[in-house]
Amino acid sequence: MSSQAPEVLISEVGPRDGLQSVKATMPTTDKLRWIDALYASGIREIEVASFVPARLLPQMADAADVVRHALTLPGLTVMALVPNLRGAEAALAAGVHKLTLPVSASEAHSLANVRKTRQEMVEELARIVRLRDERAPGVKIEAGISTAFGCTLQGAVAEDDVVWLAAAVIEAGADESGLSDTTGMANPAQVRRLFHRVRAEIGERTGAAHMHNTRGLGLANCLAAYDVGVRTFDSSLGGLGGCPYAPGASGNVVTEDLVFMFEAMGIRTGIDLNRLLAARGPLQAGLPGEPLYGMTPEAGLPKGFVPAA
Amino acid sequence: MSSQAPEVLISEVGPRDGLQSVKATMPTTDKLRWIDALYASGIREIEVASFVPARLLPQMADAADVVRHALTLPGLTVMALVPNLRGAEAALAAGVHKLTLPVSASEAHSLANVRKTRQEMVEELARIVRLRDERAPGVKIEAGISTAFGCTLQGAVAEDDVVWLAAAVIEAGADESGLSDTTGMANPAQVRRLFHRVRAEIGERTGAAHMHNTRGLGLANCLAAYDVGVRTFDSSLGGLGGCPYAPGASGNVVTEDLVFMFEAMGIRTGIDLNRLLAARGPLQAGLPGEPLYGMTPEAGLPKGFVPAA
Incomplete structure (x- = not known):
């Protein structure tokens, strides 16, 4: 691992x-x-939990406990997903760094996903921003534009709609807005x-x-995003x-393959690939029998592989 | 499928x-x-066979018969791999369009692969070129530079060596020279x-x-090659x-995913994706139980998908 600053944030x-997204609930420990x-x-940014009612997502019932532990790791940005104001209240109470x-x-x-129109979600975001300003002004708020590249329900999504929405969420007070290929329909x-x-x-x-890697284009799309200046990449x-609410959608980009791609290209991620591969152990232990993906874990690192310096 | 000319050759x-590369031998029919x-x-270019001794690769014993049939398909470029002059003689006798x-x-x-040094292979190529000039001057000869991006045996491969070799094979009379990531070590x-x-x-x-898709970067590497002007892509x-002689190497780029990527980008391949997906049927029928890969075949085409026009 290089001592220099990372050039991309995974x-x-x-x-x-x-x-x-999986049926089983991983025990908190x-x-x-x-x-x-x-x-x-x-890894220095982790989306550790979702603040949603436990009856909807029992897998996330321990969100506050998980956040509490994650906050003890120095330099880690502890993120949580919130679907609404109520979730944001709980996440802020738990002490997250980023929503x-x-x-x-x-x-x-x-x-289908949150039973609100897009405009209603922008208004919900504005309420969350006000809450944040009152209770935890240091906390960052990201609005992730989902189905930005297409939707399994409505098909094509107009690019103008995406650009409008990205501007609208920033206008409403979000600190940043990313784009999500929720349904695996994006192309480079x-x-x-x-x-x-x-x-x-x-x-x-x-x-x-x-x-997403739904149709195998996950890394090509990350490369394409990197090419036009994107420097933060979500992966799993x-x-x-x-996404359980987008039928047929599956497959986040594999962190191991993504980190391998960047490191092999000479782009510093700050991540040690061997330790990253080792992190599959506790994942597997906590979700026995759950299929894991990833080509790099299967093939191993190439002979003589040199990470980014 | 568009009526306009393809922009890339798959x-x-x-x-x-x-x-x-598989153990089973697919029956000729x-x-x-x-x-x-x-x-x-x-698809308008297919590497249909390898002209090698049947005792080494019984899967290819019917190479001449396969070529004979492929030659009946109008507009198809019928390619064959040859490891040496002897293979080239047999391939030219069978009537291939391209070696x-x-x-x-x-x-x-x-x-390890052909029991010859690189220089000896360049000399072998020159002999094949002379044979071609005598017997079948219309036939094209490609020299594919294998392990161009790294080698599981020696590790890193000097880029100067690759550039030198590409120039040497053209100098020796090859019509074109491509680059192969035989071992799945390339990055964009x-x-x-x-x-x-x-x-x-x-x-x-x-x-x-x-x-190759050994570490999941197959499509990202094809995109990278496209970006710098490459317009022909091998896939399977x-x-x-x-490659059976490069231990740990596996996984050609999946044709279905590659064609999906280009068509989704609006780059014409000349290939109908639904028919391409249907071509898995006869493959599976001829190799029962052999695992096939591909994300697009699993996910299907996106709702409202529009191929390149």
Whole structure:
């Protein structure tokens, strides 16, 4: 691992996006061990939980406990997903550093996912921003534009809608706005075009590329996003997760393969690949029998591999 | 499928590279059905066989019969791999349109794969060129630089060696020279750098990018090659194949995912994706129980998908 500053930020979403997509509930102690292993590899931003009612997502019932533990890891940005104001209250009470609120560019997906229109979600975001300003002004708020590249319910999503929504969430007070390929429909040309337009609109407030590997294009899309200036990438160890409300969608980008790609390209991630591969151990231990993905873990690092210096 | 000319050439290598890497031998009639299905999807270049002694690769014992059938498909470029002059004689006698000779940039891999040094392979190529000039001057000869991005035996391969070898094979009379990531060690930065250098050296004689998905970077590497002007891509239906002499190497780029990527980007391949997916049927029928790969076949085409126009 290089002593120099990372050039890209890998934001691990497995403990939230991954765990909420599988049927089994990982015991809290296993979650903490897994998060510790991710941290030990050099990962410095983790979406550790989702603040949603436990009756909807029992996998996330221990969100506050998980956050409490994650806050003990020095230098780690502890993120949580919140679907609404109520979730934001709980997340802020738990002490997270960063909130992420999904706002869908597809009206159909927005209604199916959170039973709100896009405009209603922007208003919800504005309420969350006010709450944050009152209670925890240091906390960052990201709005992740989901279904930004297409929707399994409505099909194509107009690029103008995505650009409008990215501007609207920043206007409403979000610190950054990323784009999510919730449904695995993105292609590299579209990724370059859309991130380019969004950056022209909101500049450095452009947040993460959250790509899926549904049709095998996950890394190509991350490369495309990198090419147009994106420097934060969401991914999930073992490719765990997807979106339970977007039928047919599956497969977050695999953190191991993503980190391998950047490190092999000479782009510093701050992550030690061998330790990252070792972090699959506690994941597997906490979710016995759950299939994990990833080509680099299967093939191993190439002979004579040299990480970014 | 668009009526306009394709913008990239997808060169299907499954019937050669794929079939010679699996243990089972596909019956000839099944091979022909599979090739017909590939052709029906719009594929116009297929590496249909390898001309090697049947005792070494019994899967390829019917090479001449397969070529004979493939030659009946109008507009199809019928390619065969030959490891040496003897193979070239047989391939030319069978009537192929194009020969491909693997020439390894790694001395260690060259010795292990064909028991010749790189220089000896360049000399072998020159003999094949003379034979071609005498017997079948219309036939094209490609020299595929294998282990161009790294070698499982010797580790790193000097980029200067690759550029030198690409120039040497063109000097020896090859019509084109492509670069192969035989061992799945390439990364997009390296792909851009090396193809850029090779194009600077041999210009339009630069041939195919033959990428592997060993560490999940196959499509990202194809995108990188496209970005620097490469317009021919080798891939294998169902990701069948690899290199039996490069331990740990596996996984050709999946044709279905590659075609999906380009078509989704608006880059015409000339291939109908639904028919391409249907071509997995005869492949599976001829190789029962053999695992096939591909994310697009699993996920299906996105709702409202529009191919390149």
